[in-house]
Amino acid sequence: MIEFIDVAYEYRTAGGSVPALRGVSTTLAPGELVTVLGPNGSGKSTLARLANGLLHPSEGRVVVDTIDSTDAARVWDVRSRVGLVFQNPDNQIVATTVEEDVAFGPENLGVERESMHQRVRNALATVGLSGLEQREPHTLSGGQKQRLAIAGALALAPAYLVLDEPTAMLDLQGRADVIDVLGRLRDAGTGIMHITHHLADAAAADRVLVLTGGSVVYDGVPATLLADTRLMQRCGLTLPPVGRLAEELRAAGVDVPPDALTAESVVAAL
Amino acid sequence: MSLTLAGVRHTYAAGTAFATDALAGVDLSFEPGELVLVLGATGSGKSTLLRVAAGLLTPLSGSVEIDGRSVDGPLAVVEPGVGFVFQSPEMQLFAETVEADVRFGPLNQGLTEDEAHHRATRALEAVGLGAEEFGSRSPFTLSGGEARRAAIAGVLAMDPGYLLLDEPTxxxxxxGREAVREIVARSRRRAGVVVVTHDAEEFLGSADRVILLCAGRVTFDGPADELVQSPERFAEAGLKAPEMLLAQMLARDAGLKLARLSLDPAEAALLIARAREGAR
Structure with missing residues (x-):
């Protein structure tokens, strides 16, 4: 379990300090998919960087499987448990073939050759890139590149995966592919924290965490949030068009559940 | 008056083992006063198309003309012909104040300080950043959405006849997305506007015309509503249709006789309700 215990974080600049998070307490359990939403500047990315000890809290504690993230002797223990994937896959791809790129992490940790091949194969299979081992990464589509970046993190066999807007550069199909991979990883027992601007991504989550101005304004199941229009407004969230269609249909007497945010789930209610 | 691309082909790293075809023969024309949305999967050639149209990239073959003048090389950008808003343009803000940043373009076009100041003030108003409140602030104190709008103002201040935007939201x-959508929609009053995006839902409702690109070719070029009524064209271009349209396609597949498809949730719900009545 990753525990954030009353966490505050301030960025120090020449002109003073800028608070990014305050009083944040939340958790991420193995096998749980948590979607993190909130406007620009609400502290989402800071939360991601705190999760694996890339940043240390100004106040409070971040604890990963009972290890304090500031414990200097166990930095690598924390980082190998929590994988981090960023927005732009082009900044995270290092090798000249898909296979070498995924192998880069385990190789650097000194993983044995045979078990490394196994890890690379498994990671590529999980993200649906089997068969592309010898391709040059720059010839992949955006969605494939982002799944390659995820495979690179998976090859380190992290217990938790934190993704900071991994679909921002992708088209709708690429986005759907990545969401699908996240669901499968969760089912296999990985704890997933998915930071996104797309409310529609919340429908697939076990829990939704909403940040505004560095504080948690909602932490709970998606259905409760989505059914509460005023809370949504307070969180600066608006339903995607298909969610508004569901709302209109409900008003017309059709029994559509509040967390129906995909075409399939809306039409299933008709 | 138009921005015209004729027979444009481009291959990156041509003649090497890494050759990648980006545009495979594109003929397109953009008119002043229209908002054109260009959609395509990643790698379909969208960004290449914009760079060619702006004169930033000389294609291997084919021609680009602005209002009858041939575009040859990057000078087109400095001349008021075509303005280009790059992806994440706020990364390029550099001056000490917002106003100075926006004034930079017109000054480099050879306008006087007074004229440039006037242009900057108007451009800032156009993006909803009043010069009084924002003009003297450092660009680095702006929020993400405000910085994006300031960067767009920097391009508008050069008064381009055509405005090209790459993934503006x-x-x-x-x-932030809503503010930028409004600015882009309003800009068609002063320029021909071409928006490239991978999120169809962002601009489909406000665009006059939509172009679908697939593997460097145009597979659809027509009014936005024509595409809305035939959403199977998305899949043909390797794209996922917006969820709103997918829902209505699925409803049709399930036997509901929808009179038409709509992007407006209220209208779509009404049409679905009517179709269900009719089915009873």
């Missing part, structure tokens, strides 16, 4: 929150 990517990475912004709800409020």
């Amino acid at each position: 990517a990475g912004l929150d709800v409020e």
Whole structure:
């Protein structure tokens, strides 16, 4: 379990300090998919960087499987448990073939050759890139590149995966592919924290965490949030068009559940 | 009057083992006063198309003309012909104040300080950043959405006849996206506007015309509503249709006789309700 215990974080600049998070307490359990939403500047990315000890809290504690993230002797223990994937896959791809790129992490940790091949194969299979081992990464589509970046993190066999807007550069199909991979990883027992601007991504989550101005304004199941229009407004969230269609249909007497945010789930209610 | 691309082909790293075809023969024309949305999967040639149209990239073959003048090389950008808003343009803000940043373009076009100041003031108003409140602030104190709008103002201040934008809403929150959508829609009053995006839902409702690109070719070029009524064209271009349209396609597949498809949730719900009545 990753525990954030009353966490505050301030960025120090020449002109003073800028608070990014305050009083944040939340958790991420193995096998749980948590979607993190909130406007620009609400502290989402800071939360991601705190999760694996890339940043240390100004106040409070971040604890990963009972290890304090500031414990200097166990930095690598924390980082190998929590994988981090960023927005732009082009900044995270290092090798000249898909296979070498995924192998880069385990190789650097000194993983044995045979078990490394196994890890690379498994990671590529999980993200649906089997068969592309010898391709040059720059010839992949955006969605494939982002799944390659995820495979690179998976090859380190992290217990938790934190993704900071991994679909921002992708088209709708690429986005759907990545969401699908996240669901499968969760089912296999990985704890997933998915930071996104797309409310529609919340429908697939076990829990939704909403940040505004560095504080948690909602932490709970998606259905409760989505059914509460005023809370949504307070969180600066608006339903995607298909969610508004569901709302209109409900008003017309059709029994559509509040967390129906995909075409399939809306039409299933008709 | 138009921005015209004729027989444009381009291959990156041509003649090497890494050759990648980006545009495979594109004929397109953009008119002043229209908002054209260009959609395509990643790698379909969208960004290459914009760079060629702006004169930033000389294609291997084919021609680009602005209002009858041939575009040859990057000078087109400095001349008021074509303005280009790059992806994440706020990364390029550099001056000490917002106003100075926006004034930079017109000054480099050879306008006087007074004229440039006037242009900057108007451009800032156009993006909803009043010069009084924002003009003297450092660009680095702006929020993500405000910085994006300031960067767009920098291009508008050069008064381009055609405005090209690459993923103008990517990475912004709800409020920021809505503000940029409005600015882009309004800009067609002063320029021909071409928007490239991978999120069809962002501009499909406000665009006059939509172009679908697939593997460097145009597979659809027509009024936005024509595409809305035939959403199977998305899949043909390797794209996922917006969820709103997918829902209505699925409803049709399930036997509901919808009179038409709509992007407006209220109208779509009404049409679905009517179709269900009819089915009873």
